[in-house]
Amino acid sequence: MTATRGLEGVVATTSSISSIIDDTLTYVGYNIDDLTNNATFEEVIYLLWHLKLPTQSELQELTDQLAENMALPQEVLDHFKMYNIKEVHPMAALRSAVSLLGLYDEEADVMEEEANYMKAVRLQAKIPTIVTSFARIRNGQEPIAPRKDLGFAANFLYMLTGKDPEPIEIEAFNKALVLHADHELNASTFTARVCVATLSDVYSGVTAAIGALKGPLHGGANEQVMKMLTEIGSVDKAESYILDKLEKKEKIMGFGHRVYRQGDPRAKHLKEMSKKLTELRGESKYYEMSVKVEEVFTANKGLPPNVDFYSASVYHSLGIDHDLFTPIFAVSRVSGWLAHILEQYSNNRLIRPRADYIGPGKQKYVPVDQRG
Ligand SMILES: CC(=O)SCCNC(=O)CCNC(=O)[C@H](O)C(C)(C)COP(=O)(O)OP(=O)(O)OC[C@H]1O[C@@H](n2cnc3c(N)ncnc32)[C@H](O)[C@@H]1OP(=O)(O)O
Numbered sequence: 001m002t003a004t005r006g007l008e009g010v011v012a013t014t015s016s017i018s019s020i021i022d023d024t025l026t027y028v029g030y031n032i033d034d035l036t037n038n039a040t041f042e043e044v045i046y047l048l049w050h051l052k053l054p055t056q057s058e059l060q061e062l063t064d065q066l067a068e069n070m071a072l073p074q075e076v077l078d079h080f081k082m083y084n085i086k087e088v089h090p091m092a093a094l095r096s097a098v099s100l101l102g103l104y105d106e107e108a109d110v111m112e113e114e115a116n117y118m119k120a121v122r123l124q125a126k127i128p129t130i131v132t133s134f135a136r137i138r139n140g141q142e143p144i145a146p147r148k149d150l151g152f153a154a155n156f157l158y159m160l161t162g163k164d165p166e167p168i169e170i171e172a173f174n175k176a177l178v179l180h181a182d183h184e185l186n187a188s189t190f191t192a193r194v195c196v197a198t199l200s201d202v203y204s205g206v207t208a209a210i211g212a213l214k215g216p217l218h219g220g221a222n223e224q225v226m227k228m229l230t231e232i233g234s235v236d237k238a239e240s241y242i243l244d245k246l247e248k249k250e251k252i253m254g255f256g257h258r259v260y261r262q263g264d265p266r267a268k269h270l271k272e273m274s275k276k277l278t279e280l281r282g283e284s285k286y287y288e289m290s291v292k293v294e295e296v297f298t299a300n301k302g303l304p305p306n307v308d309f310y311s312a313s314v315y316h317s318l319g320i321d322h323d324l325f326t327p328i329f330a331v332s333r334v335s336g337w338l339a340h341i342l343e344q345y346s347n348n349r350l351i352r353p354r355a356d357y358i359g360p361g362k363q364k365y366v367p368v369d370q371r372g
């Protein structure tokens, strides 16, 4: 038995949800460019869960179900008072809140298909409310209830700020949600599938996935990109900053990818939005710094930016706190996790690979009082 480090190139399941072939990303056969330019996030959720685009009435039904399920149990809101909310990372709070949510769902352990689908609806609906409520409570503000007249993207921004978002903000946020929704067998989705393949419940699968997304080599990279841009501070400092990091053999967050070789097809959409939004806000230095970082990094390492790189300046331009960037990734990616969880249940087999043992050979047990 020989191990493949990081399971690189290992094909671990079949799936009908999304594919990356020759650097082209599709959801159920629809090119990501087409979906980003045309679809609402609600349509994409439906697509991932049903493997077809919805009709008008199917879309309305899902939209209504999401709207009806956005409110949180009071216990979940109350639990934010149990710890020092200002000190806690919102990804840790989200992970805990989703786990807690499972305790208040009477159907949490009901494994029928319809019950699992409705849990998916409830989780997709409630995760934005968790993230926005957390963000407001830690600022001493009351959580804001969602509005029935707003779509998913607009509602998130409204619940976060209490203000009616501008059309360009809604467009940018909707695109970001579409772009982050699914990505084949990335680390957090694989985690979710491994978890539920034991026939554990949907809440456990999503809680595990949030834990995997949190790490800086995966979803956590977008917050680190913003930290880097803040540290750089101005365009003229970008080149020396990057060269110094490379000299020290440090990784530059937001670059590189396990699967893409020529580049991540999602990055160009975020780059375009970053340009538009940073100019609109009079903060084009964040876009310009990003472009300079890309130029210097790719010239030296030949690795193009991934989805996390330009999403940082997009979210910053939307006025979002930097530590909420990864939770926002989860607000979108939960749609993909749930699609994969439902797919796993529908054709389940325990996921249990092997390890290539490289420890000591046979040893004889020595009682503790005789060990030197
Ligand atoms: C949504 C997402 O999850 S997208 C990914 C988000 N993560 C990041 O942006 C973090 C930065 N990027 C990385 O750490 C990596 O590119 C990963 C984790 C995304 C992919 O990693 P892997 O396929 O395992 O590549 P690995 O980390 O082994 O890197 C291969 C080589 O490229 C280098 N490399 C890869 N990415 C970077 C980077 N961002 N900065 C500097 N060097 C890099 C490595 O140092 C390594 O060089 P070496 O062979 O000389 O040691």
Ligand SMILES: O=C([O-])CC(=O)C(=O)O
Binding pocket: 182, 183, 185, 186, 187, 218, 258, 259, 306, 307
């Ligand atoms: O696929 C991956 O390894 C990481 C990624 O880009 C994503 O999850 O969107």
